[in-house]
Each structure stands twice: as C-alpha cells, then as structure tokens.
Amino acid sequence: MFKHSQLETVKAWLAQPAHAAMPLHARIQRAIRQLILDGALDRGKPLPASRALARSLGVSRDTVETAYAQLHAEGFIDRRIGSGSFVAQMTEFSPMRHPTPRNMAQRRQASDLSNRGSAVFGSGGVRELLSPRPFAHGIPETRSFPLHLWERLERQILKETGTSVLLHGDPQGTEPLRRAIADYVNLERGARATADRVLVLTSSQQALTLCATMLLDPGDRIFIEDPAYYGARKAFNAAGLECVPVCLDRQGLSVGQIMDEPQRAKAVFLTPSHQFPTGATLALDRRLALIEWAARYETWIIEDDYDSEFRYAGKPTACVQGLDPHERTIYIGTFTKSLFPGLRIGYAVLPPQLVQPMTVARTLLDGHSAPLAQLTLARFMEGGHFGAHIRAMRAIYAERLDALVGLVRKHLSDFVEPRVPIGGLQMPCLLTGELSERVAIDAGRRVGIELLGLSALHADGNGKAGFLMGFAAYTPAEIEIAIRKLAHALRAAAKP
Incomplete structure (x- = not known):
C-alpha cells in the first residue's frame, strides 16, 4: 500500500482546482507518475491493488484500472498477472530523489538564461491589473465604449472580406488602417506621415523594444527623461543599453544637459506632449534644439505620444516628428489609452x-497584428467615430479630473499636494507630511486602492515622494468612495 503521505498526494491531485478539467483517471495517473518521477516510489515497489486504492480514494475500481493501464502503456509500471502492479525497472531514468528547493530552482533559472534574458526577467516586465481598481493609472473608461457600433462595423468587415480576414496579415499592417492612422496624426498631431511610413504593432511597448534592439547595440548610451515611464526604462535596460538620466523642469526635458554632455548618446527617449509622470510639456525651443542635435550627430529621437488626445487646458502642441525635417524621429502612438486596452493595437x-x-x-x-481588429478600427476611424469618441471622453475625463482634485484637496490635504495636469489620464500628488511613500502605498493597497509611487520612476529611486492617481476609468461617485477610504487608511497609518 501507499504510505499516508503518498496517498495524500494523490488525493491532493484529485482536489486541485487547476486539474478539474481532467478526468478522474487522468488525475490519478498523473499523481502516481509524479511520485515515480520524484523518486517517492522506488523502482520495483508494488502499487496498491486497484480495488484497495479505489476504496481509499472514493472512486470506482474501473477509474483506477484505467489510470494503471495508462501508466503501463507509458512504461512507468509493470503489471503481472496474479502478482499486481509494480513501479517499472527503468534503466535510462534516474529519479530525482530530493525535490529541488525553491531557491535552488530560482538560481538554476537565472543561470540558464543569457545576459539579456536575465535582464529581461530581472526587470519584472510590465504588468497591468486585469481588474483595475482606483486609482490605477493609464486606464481609460471602457464601460461607455460604443460596443454595438464596433460590433456592427466588425460584421460589415466580415461580410465584405469573408474568410480571407482569417488568414495571415501584412506584417506592416493593413493598408486601410495605416492610411487612417497617417491621416489622423497629420491632422490632430501635426505629424508628417504617409501610410507607407506607418508600422502597425501590438503596443507602444513593442515599439520601444524594437527601437532598443534595432537602433542601438548593447552598451550604447540613450538619454532618458528622469523621472521616466518605467516601461521604456525596462525595455532599454533589458536591451543592454546605458540609460543616461536627464532632469526635467517646468518646460520639460533639460536639453542643455544633452548638449553639454561630452559623451554623446545614440538616441533620446522623451514624452514631450505630456511628460510621464510630471505632465510637463516640452517647450518649442527645446524641441527644435533636439531636432538639430539629432541631425548633427545622426542620433535618434524616440517620441512616445501616449495620451496626447486628452488635453483639458490650452492648445495642443505639434509633435516633434512633425517639426523634424531631417527624419531622425520615431513617433510612437497607441490606441490602448484612447480606446481600450484589449484592442492591442499601437503604431510607429x-x-x-x-x-x-x-x-x-x-x-x-509576432508576425502581424490581427487583420479583423485592424480593419474594424480603420472603419471606426474613417467613419468619424474615433474623433467623436475622443471628444466625448475628453469631456468625461475633464469632469472626473475636477472631481478628483476637489476631493483630494478636501480629504487628503494633510498628506498630499496635487499637481493638476493639463491633460492625460492621471494626476501626480506629492507627499507633504511625515508619511513615507511606501507606507502610503501599502495603506492604500490594504483597502483596495492602487497607487503608483513617484520616487521609483527616478533613475536613482530617490525622487520626490508621492504617487500617481488615475482618474479616467472611475466615475465621480467611485472616486469619492475611494478617496474617503484612502483618507481613512492614511490617517490610520499616520498614527504613532
């Protein structure tokens, strides 16, 4: 018979929710197979009689017989008429008698990777909340998205294209979408784009990774805003680049630091229209200076225009790419913020x-982006629906920003000072009291509130303490409930 611990292992396999889709006999077979692979069942050791094991597990004898038959077919056990079932005498397999400790497995995992693989894994990647909660940043309102309209346009595409839309697509992107994107960025962002210069991707993150690996070699230097978007820094670090932080002021990136740097970099990364996370807009004279710098030294400007559609005060400035006659600028955009994250369409x-x-x-x-989604989006843009949606969302987001500002000043004035942005989907807040950033973030998380710390977005991790508060995905009522929870949590955390 099995030892008690071995029997409990088999029972655990039966009860494990992750294995619920497997038939009972498959779960029993997998559990016994794992005991053999782990060395918990020695070669030649007899297995319980099928009737006895069925009784212990509360299953039918036929179920156990089916499991034993599969183990026998795979060569893990021998079955002898009149004697029973035994662990096979495997000559080319030496079972691992002592399971690898978790920390040892992690060390082996790291040693099995290349230097770049270790850097990618060590970065932790870029993870998004599957079910966003206040005040997760960068998440648009999706509950009011015109799904019925989207579905109607999708049906139109399917009717017109038939099964051809199910085949591989153009790796550069479908021509209708590339044309629609070029028209949009030319009109709304002052870009210099044509359809043949647009590359449709799955996200702006993919565009950053492509730039890091295709334009620069490991060890090359790249100027990067400080503080900066964490996804960009992680992509550049993972590619083995040397990220050189450049400080910011109210007019955006301090271009003078780039001009004075004796060791030139091969690229600069910036979010000029709405700097992440400060919200600053890069001044025109600095844009022009960067363009001339890139042309003179044949370097690259990587411009991430991640949420420029949403501006609530003043007139939007033209993108850097549209001002660059030397064609040294890569312009990156995404529909993740303007429409919905599940669309998975960005572009360069x-x-x-x-x-x-x-x-x-x-x-x-990844070959190409899904043709059906691309063609539906192109139809959505061509029909004027994209512009209408942006205008509607801009009004909604402005109202939600006003609500957030008022509630922060009313309930959190003892802890933070809001820095009201002129655009975007989130508001930075600087801590003003004795409460540390880590304590504030942990206090919020305990009551179901998500805050992104500001200090970690700096190259040295020691920037001004504070956090970002996303507001776009939450109604004023939801914002008020969350602010009251956060205020209560911060007061409790501040008590000695």
Whole structure:
C-alpha cells in the first residue's frame, strides 16, 4: 500500500482546482507518475491493488484500472498477472530523489538564461491589473465604449472580406488602417506621415523594444527623461543599453544637459506632449534644439505620444516628428489609452529608411497584428467615430479630473499636494507630511486602492515622494468612495 503521505498526494491531485478539467483517471495517473518521477516510489515497489486504492480514494475500481493501464502503456509500471502492479525497472531514468528547493530552482533559472534574458526577467516586465481598481493609472473608461457600433462595423468587415480576414496579415499592417492612422496624426498631431511610413504593432511597448534592439547595440548610451515611464526604462535596460538620466523642469526635458554632455548618446527617449509622470510639456525651443542635435550627430529621437488626445487646458502642441525635417524621429502612438486596452493595437511612424528593417524585425516577434481588429478600427476611424469618441471622453475625463482634485484637496490635504495636469489620464500628488511613500502605498493597497509611487520612476529611486492617481476609468461617485477610504487608511497609518 501507499504510505499516508503518498496517498495524500494523490488525493491532493484529485482536489486541485487547476486539474478539474481532467478526468478522474487522468488525475490519478498523473499523481502516481509524479511520485515515480520524484523518486517517492522506488523502482520495483508494488502499487496498491486497484480495488484497495479505489476504496481509499472514493472512486470506482474501473477509474483506477484505467489510470494503471495508462501508466503501463507509458512504461512507468509493470503489471503481472496474479502478482499486481509494480513501479517499472527503468534503466535510462534516474529519479530525482530530493525535490529541488525553491531557491535552488530560482538560481538554476537565472543561470540558464543569457545576459539579456536575465535582464529581461530581472526587470519584472510590465504588468497591468486585469481588474483595475482606483486609482490605477493609464486606464481609460471602457464601460461607455460604443460596443454595438464596433460590433456592427466588425460584421460589415466580415461580410465584405469573408474568410480571407482569417488568414495571415501584412506584417506592416493593413493598408486601410495605416492610411487612417497617417491621416489622423497629420491632422490632430501635426505629424508628417504617409501610410507607407506607418508600422502597425501590438503596443507602444513593442515599439520601444524594437527601437532598443534595432537602433542601438548593447552598451550604447540613450538619454532618458528622469523621472521616466518605467516601461521604456525596462525595455532599454533589458536591451543592454546605458540609460543616461536627464532632469526635467517646468518646460520639460533639460536639453542643455544633452548638449553639454561630452559623451554623446545614440538616441533620446522623451514624452514631450505630456511628460510621464510630471505632465510637463516640452517647450518649442527645446524641441527644435533636439531636432538639430539629432541631425548633427545622426542620433535618434524616440517620441512616445501616449495620451496626447486628452488635453483639458490650452492648445495642443505639434509633435516633434512633425517639426523634424531631417527624419531622425520615431513617433510612437497607441490606441490602448484612447480606446481600450484589449484592442492591442499601437503604431510607429518611421523615417523611410527604417520601415523595411523594422517590419522585418517585427515578423520575428509576432508576425502581424490581427487583420479583423485592424480593419474594424480603420472603419471606426474613417467613419468619424474615433474623433467623436475622443471628444466625448475628453469631456468625461475633464469632469472626473475636477472631481478628483476637489476631493483630494478636501480629504487628503494633510498628506498630499496635487499637481493638476493639463491633460492625460492621471494626476501626480506629492507627499507633504511625515508619511513615507511606501507606507502610503501599502495603506492604500490594504483597502483596495492602487497607487503608483513617484520616487521609483527616478533613475536613482530617490525622487520626490508621492504617487500617481488615475482618474479616467472611475466615475465621480467611485472616486469619492475611494478617496474617503484612502483618507481613512492614511490617517490610520499616520498614527504613532
């Protein structure tokens, strides 16, 4: 018979929710197989009679017989008429008698990776909340998205294209969507784009990874805003680049630091329209200076225009790419913020000489974006629905920002000072009291509130303490409930 611990292992397999889709006999067979692989059942050891094991597990004898038959077919056990079932005498397999401790497995995992693989794994990746809760940043309102309209347009595409839309797509992106994107960024962002210069991707993060690997070599230097978007820094670090932090002021990136740097970098990354996370807008004279710097030294400007559609005060400034006559700027955009995250469509407007290399590179990552989603989005844009949706959301987000500002000043004035942005989907708040950033974030998390700390977005991790508060995905009523919870949590955390 099995030892008690072995029997409990088999019972655990039966009860494990992750195995619920497996038939009972498969769960029993897998559990016994794992006992053999782990060395918990020695070679030649007899197994319980099928009737006895069935009784112990509360299953039918036929179920155990089926499990034993599969183990026998796979060579894990021998079955002898009149004698029973035994663990097979396997000559080419030496079972691991002592399971690898978790920390040892982690060390082996790290040693099995390349230097770049270790850097990618060590970065932790970029993780998003599957079910967003206040005040997760960068998440748009999706509950009011015109789903019926989207479904109608999708049905139109399917009716027109038939099964051809189910085949592989153009790795550069479908021509209708590339044309719609070019028209949009030219009109709304002052870009210099044509359909043949647009590369449709799954996200802005994919665009950053492509830039890091296709434009720079490991060890090359890249200027990056400080503080900066964490996804960009992680992509550049994972590619083995040396990220050189450049400080900010109220007019955005301090371009003078780049001009004065004796060791030139091969690229600069910036979010000029709405700097992440400060919200600053890069001044025109600084944009022009960067363009001339890139042309003079044949370097690259990587411009992430991640949520420029949503501006609540003043007139939007033209994107850097549209001001660059030298074609040294890569313009990156995404529909994750403007429409919905599940769409998984972003894009890059590229200098002509980069279109073919970047398109070839993306075929090694994921081939192409889904044609049906691309064609539906193109129809959505061509019909004027995208513009209408942006205008509607801009009004809603402005109202929610006003609600957040008022509630923060009313309930959190003892702890934070809000920095009201002129655009975007989140508001930075600086801590003003004795409460540390880590304590504030942990206090919020205990009551179901998500805050992104500001200090970790700095290169040295020691920037001004505070956090980002996303507001776009939450109604004023939801914001008020969450603010009251957060205020209570912070007061409790502040007590000696």
